[in-house]
Amino acid sequence: MTDIQRLSTSDADFATRLAGLLAWESVADERVQQVVAEIIRAVRARGDAALIDYTVRLDRWTPATPSDLELPRVRLKQAWSAIPAEQRAALEAAAERVRAYAEHQRLESWSYRDPDGTLLGQQVTPLDRVGLYVPGGKAAYPSSVLMNAIPAKVAGVSELIMVVPTPDGELNELVLAAAHVAGVDCAFAIGGAQAVAALAYGTETVPAVDKIVGPGNIYVAAAKRAVFGQVGIDMVAGPSEILVICDGDTPPDWIAMDLFSQAEHDEDAQSILVSWDAGFLDRVATSIDTLLPTLERAPIIEAALRARGALILVRDLDEAIAVANQIAPEHLELSVADPESIVGRIRHAGAIFMGRYTAEALGDYCAGPNHVLPTARTARFSSPLGVYDFQKRSSLIMASFAGAARLAQTTALLARGEGLTAHARSAEYRGGFGA
Structure with missing residues (x-):
């Protein structure tokens, strides 16, 4: 049987175990x-x-x-x-x-x-x-x-x-x-x-x-x-990650293969399934054991699941969303009946894959959105790679005569308050206040 951690939010040590699971030092030793x-x-x-x-x-x-x-x-x-x-x-x-x-x-x-x-x-x-x-x-x-x-x-x-x-x-x-x-x-x-x-x-x-x-x-x-x-x-990226929220109605083989899809990248990759259906977690665990031997990169997948994978039992959908926001995964699958009704509640994720038919692998290759995504919980403050990462923004300011006069007064007051007299006089010259 594949050795993958089983966690439950009802356990007293859940927060500690989750923190240990997510720990990743992206800075080289x-x-x-x-x-x-x-x-x-x-x-x-x-x-x-x-x-x-x-x-x-x-x-x-x-x-x-x-x-x-x-x-x-x-x-x-x-x-x-x-x-x-x-x-x-x-x-x-x-x-x-x-x-x-x-x-x-x-x-x-x-x-x-x-x-x-x-x-x-x-x-x-x-x-x-x-x-x-x-x-x-x-x-x-x-x-x-x-x-x-x-x-x-x-x-x-x-x-x-x-x-x-x-x-x-x-x-x-x-x-x-x-x-x-x-x-x-x-x-x-x-x-x-x-x-x-x-x-x-x-x-x-x-x-x-x-x-x-x-x-x-x-x-x-x-x-x-x-x-x-x-x-x-662009970013200092950590290992690949996937988190799946599932209501228990998606075929367990599909979910197991989704977990494998990121675990096969390398031994440090992270694959997590969150569900409020304990029986479904058991069925996915069985699928993992059945399907893993069929894959060429099985040793890598097994090592990744053992080191950083998890099946997490939560109380309900609300708690699943809370856990997902805490983890802030690179890839998040919402494998539920009505993903559009809950996607607005997801605050932290690199890319969100909505519905039972949207395998994360589609995004890796050809769906359209970029697959260069924030990892290691950096989705809390960063975004996928995009066109905007290859563009610069320069501010434009062109004061009219009247505008220079109006802005000079405010500039001079603030500049003198900071002890920067040259700033003040530079603005005043244009505003008609300087000698």
Whole structure:
């Protein structure tokens, strides 16, 4: 029998056990941070030479020259032509849906005028150059390419640079094909903290970017955190998460497979089912035992369920919603009869999947909304990746003569109150009050 925790809100130690279950340290330990810091220093000091050294050491192949690390657009197009037609059709279909959703997110510039003619507004502009990190370790993720690259291009980013690790020098053609259909401008066969450092500071071959997006392992996450400030980053992501609220009327096999869908990412992933039907929790547990041996990644799933999975018994729907809001999951499934009647009560979730037929996996690939989501309870204060993450907002202020006079009085009073006389006199000159 699969060893998955069983919790109940009626237990005296529920709060303590839930806190332990949710505990996740997204910040790398001191050893990892030291390794990352050394890699960043090496890349800043030695540029391409350091990238080649780390590629030899960590990816186990030897670029003859720095140019061997580059994957130009023609190489991405070759991959597109080489993959099977059904994979091209699937990538195109997914890309079209992600693009259509992203189009709704684009921010627009706006302005208005005060009665005295002063103009106030906001100018929206895209980032110039963005770096996209694509994982290449335990699995290849063409879906991540689509989810990160397409919103950037919809936002108007003029140059999108992808980096992808190539263990043993092997390229994943599906990832490169996804880069082609998503509009990636060029790519480099580098990964790890060294790729993040190259994107942040630039080398002779890799151009420096303004923002770095995309998931990676603990070294990549630590490197993104370390270079934040030099460049922007999307988030420091933790392991994948799913929380399912179910009323007991969805087939238990469906729910078990939904839990597996996130647990198969890695051993630290978290899968939680919440229900007020104790018998249903038992049936799902049986389905877990029956279906798990049929999956290729069963050892990973089993380890994840044992370490961080749970079946939680609550008193009723209200308590289920309260638990969900406390957990603030990356993915939340509302597998109930009338999800639209309760979705407004969900305050904290990265993405909400409504109804019995909406498997979380649809959102991972082709539903349309982005699958780059806040994890580790950060949905309490952050949002999914979107077009707005690739746009900047500049404030616009153009004072009329009358507006300058009116605003100067308020400015001068407040500035002198802060002891900043130059501020006050600067405003007064324009307002006609200065000598």
